[in-house]
Amino acid sequence: MQPILVSACLLGRPVRYDGRAKPLQAPLLARWQAEGRLIPICPEVAAGLLTPRPASEIAPGDDAAAVLDGHGAIRTRDGADVTAAFVDGAAQTVALARHHGCRHALLIDGSPSCGSGFVYSGRFDGLRQPGRGVVAEALIRAGVAVFAPAQIAQLAAALES
Ligand code: SF4
DSSP, X not given: OOOEEEEGGGGTOOOSTTSOOOOOOOHHHHHHHHTTXXXXXXXXXXXXXXXXXXXXXEOTTOXXXXXXXXXXXXXXXXXXXXXXXXXXXXXXXXXXXXXXXXXXXXXOSSOTTTOSSEEEOSSSSSOEEEOOXXXXXXXXXXXXXXXXXGGHHHHHHHHHO
């Protein structure tokens, strides 16, 4: 049975920047959890960031690829550069996926770490734009297929194929 890497906040762990969880109520997720195949991680907590912590976004004009390649930044609302911690969280997540042989991941969308379909503008104005977080980008580079919660049915199909 294939293991699935999963954002810890989707499983109800209160690890988000605001100290809350964002549990995903989905029969498929409950089934996978009962089967013991979920490998949870919060990359930001793994990197040593505190909870709660300041909201952070990929800087305007940068993207996850630029951040991972060393010429992009992630900053908090007050301008603190937290790039190194986010890159470290991405590296730890890839290492965990490799350790467990995960070829699929279910990550919450919109996060500068876990987002896979959209991220925020970098201006803390609430505007979304297409893009990935650094964890999603790093996992895809490592050959892991990444799915957002809205794609859980596609993930189930991919696991069967
Ligand atoms: Fe959830 Fe990922 Fe943010 Fe951690 S880094 S709180 S797992 S979205």
